Amino acid sequence: MRVIYQKELMTTTPQLRPLHEEQTNAVEMRDIVLRFPGVLANDHVNFTLRRGEIHALLGENGAGKSTLMNILAGLYKPETGTIRINGEHAVLNSPRDAISRGVGMVHQHFMLVPTHTVTENILLGLDDPGFVMRLPRYDQKVAELADKYGLKVQPTAKIWQLSVGEQQRVEILKTLYRGAQILILDEPTAVLAPQEIQELMETLRLMVREGKSIVFISHKLNEVKQVADRLTVLRKGKVTADGINLEDVNKETLAELMVGRKVIFQLSKKPHTPGEVVLDVQNVSALNNRGLPALKNISFRLRQGEILGIAGIAGNGQSELAEVITGLRPCQGRILVNCTDVANQPPKRAIDQGTAHIPEDRTGVGTAPGMALTGNMIMKTYDRAPISQKWRISYTAAREFASNLKEKYDIQAPSLSTQVNKLSGGNLQKVILAREISGGPKLIVAVQPTRGLDVGAIEGIQNLLLEQRDNDSAVLLISEELDELLDLSDRIAVIYEGELVGEFPAEEADLKTIGLMMTGELRRQE
């Protein structure tokens, strides 16, 4: 239903928009080349943004979309190539240059100072508040601007107090306050619930009606089809479709342009009967890093051979849930894994009960980046035979273990002694999965297992998770990708502000209800 509503809007908006073909383009980037160590991030890329359009920049993770737009935002300097903004040749040596030419960018990882207020963040780097700032005056200005674009936010609030959606609004306000005429949004919907996406789209259309131009970076086909007027596709740093109209292509073609081969949207999910209860979470509450309640009296059960998906907007307690189960965060309540209480126990307890954990933060938690592949592979088995022999570690056994996993999971690395910070994101995730699954886990806690990976890697990892379910592991899948949850889960539960507000068998779940629950507008009727 949501989709139809959007289609209607799509067909009405173009008429509201003044389109002058002879006008100069907002942005023209020609022959852009930028090399990072080991990769050609942008390989002679051309990109044209017309005035008053929403232009989607589509591509897989690592295709060079963000890099291209970071060049336009003045953060990176291209090795070769020219940029014209509003017809004028532009040399962008710093973000300041880009801002002065009306380019504003909302980064995927928000560029906000958590300890500053909304207004302070918006004023940051500007010359206008004089040496002595009189903030209340600017609070007023910010409030007015927010009102105009329907971007509700409290100017005096500190950033760390805001939800992810609110933070995004601050980011957009930041660019608007600077008078941005060209707005770049990097994966803006990744952190939003369906309804919030809807609100964002309305704001964007309002902006376009005012003559602003928008670049919308995404790797999701559906979304692009709904939002954009034209699109450019990048693959491995090269343009595979240059400013084509969306009416001219179908989803399959787009997928092929993006991935470079035919993509079969199919997972081998077979029916499977759940067995014994493996994970029993009873009335668990916990605090987040700031000492605020993150989990409020949560209870659920998870059985062998079952995938329970947890849906929710980022920051509603998902990370904390994974951490209390794996022993990384103190909590109240009981968490039984195989009938053993692991709540408030050292992480070792959960590990010994056969818990595998695929953490959200691959480099910060899941791996030791400066250690070699072998060292990372044995993180969970270093204290067991045959790798551990009394007080010492048999590095012969360790290398053999690592080498087997490397082969079995097809991990691309020069050697076993390569430091893992030299691996790509997909290979790093494979290292973690290989290590965690190799122990034959009874319970797998997987947090955002496919985030930031390319299609091939996503497929592989999703199939691995299904395979584990079919091997009678219990899988707790925490993800912000609704499609992924719907594809993999047997049951889906929705988390909102630390509470489970609804639960369905996967086949009964519908996007609209889940979306309403994710924003707290709907709760399970009991």
Added chain:
Amino acid sequence: MSLEIILRSGLSTGTILLFAAIGEILTELAGIQNLGVEGMMLLGAMAAFKTALATGSPWLGLLAGIAAGGLLSLAHALVTIHFQADQVVSGLSLTFLGTGLALVLGEGLTGQNAPLISNATIPLLSKIPWLGRIFFADLNILVYIGYLLIPISWWYINKTRPGMHLRAVGEKPAAADSLGINVYGVRYLYTFVGGCLAGLAGAAISIAISPGWYSNLTTSGQGWIAVALVIFAQWNPLRAALGGYLFGMLRRFMLDLQGPMLLFGLRNPFFYNHNLVFFLQMMPFVLTIIALVWGSASARRLRIGAPAALGIPYVRGERG
């Protein structure tokens, strides 16, 4: 032992710690930890003393002290900002470097008398009953400069545009960078300012508050106490000042304890068994540790932490 003497002495010696601690606060707010305060102070003390001796002007000496601390800090800035070296190790080597340079260049200064920065009495304020006599009469001019530095630095950090930029750079350099703030520039600037203030603190010792050049005993660990004070102060200049003055008073109190008087009606054990004085001399350092335990615990409770990017080199395009 009189309260008045302890208070006044605390204000004087506390001023030294205050300069160094506020300097280190400014540096750390920009995300750079400079553990070389002791070295910068010693070099500042030497430069100030030697210059004052050579030129006959204590004020030129003061300037030389400030410049020496500032210049030395630039070595730390270069190594940690551009070369992304570990800030702890770099700070330590700065201590060695500063100490070594001060000792080499300060050869033969011991026992000499340099012209000093004088004491002064503030005209009107000193007339305030009791308070005026303690806070505004016959104290070193640098003590009064310290009074001014406290509110100014607080106001600068919290209420001005450059102060806001400073905090942003220490908290989330990537955000500051994306808005066109020169992260490296800001970090260089405040590392330098911190160095200058450490140099000033050193000069305050050698040519003002406890004058003379006694090689590395001139600073005798006060630089390290200043670093500890920053943590205790939770990066707030007001608290740093309070801590600095309190510390100064305690030191004086310890000294007074060695006198031949009665203590709570008891014979003073520190006077009659002079060796126990070693335990008194330990106290500033033990107290620093206790203050640190208390400060760390309260910081954890109130969830006030160090600037988020403290100690982390900034490289555009990398996380952080």
Added chain:
Amino acid sequence: MSLPYHLRIQKRTEEVPRWLPLATSVGAIILAFLISALILLLIGGDPIRTFGYFFNAAFGSWGALSDVVVKATPLLLIGLGCGLAFRMRLWNIGAEGQFYIGAFFASLVPLVPLVDMETTPKFVILLMMALLGMLGGGLYGFIPGYLKAKFNVSEIISTLMLNYVAVFFNNYWIYSEFSDAGFQMTPVFAKSAWLPRLADYAQEVRAFSGITLHLGVVFGLIAAFIIWIIMSRSRWGYEINLIGDNPQAARYAGINITRNVILVFMLSGALAGLAGMSEVSGVVHRLQERISTNYGFSGVIVAWLAKLNPFATILVSFLFGALIVAGREIQPSGLYFFIQGTILFLVISSDVLLRYKIELVRTAPEEAK
């Protein structure tokens, strides 16, 4: 933009060549001496004569060489301890204090005396002293470790403060209870509390006459070997390395970080304590003020310069031993600190070469126009 060549600085993606870390360290040391020579010139000294003197004082005779090894011994033990702590990114700057407390504990054996110094076999006395020295240093290392693990107190500050505390503590005892007739030192230990020296065998081997080399150096070599085994072969070493690389990952892997922080700090302190024992029992033969010539801080530099490698620590401490021996002879006395500081600075600066590749490349024609 119009220069035909420019510097390209790139993050290294491939592995660092094996010879490069050694080359940068050696380069840094040479450069540090050149800079020191420059400073000497500036203040009117004669660098060539000074360094010539320097070299002679350190390596000019067997006696001098033995002095160097004697000075290198505490540096080696302390450097090993610091290196171990640094592996876990624990900044133990408190070796100086741990050294003093270790020396004090070890001295209790002959001073109290804890056993009959006449009848007890010498090796029992020495063993007791070594164990007590390690215990003292270990306990003194426990304090900052515990404060770090439980209250998140910065170990840099706490260890530094504890250095001062230890010195005053030591002073109290040598000025009062254990004072030798009011002098600021204790009486000389009974001979049975002396570590054997080569000079003791001068009657058997004439060449040993006057050679002060003592058994402490063997402690150092054994310790280096043990630390190497721990770090590269044991489970505990793996845990330490993992915590050092990423403490979050270590916690995630089920490793008890609190316990390891305290244990590593204690072992690090124990090694410094053993250095203290070796110094009082092998060199000074009594407890007094200034038994350490800044060994604690030099040990930090030794560890860092050796890139935390136990065997490299042996070599580097030898070099620094030479620096100390020669430093005694040269004026101004601060030059020794200055050279140390400069070496450390240059070493950490040169690390940038390990992370970045800097090359001269021909400017691309498109860019040059």
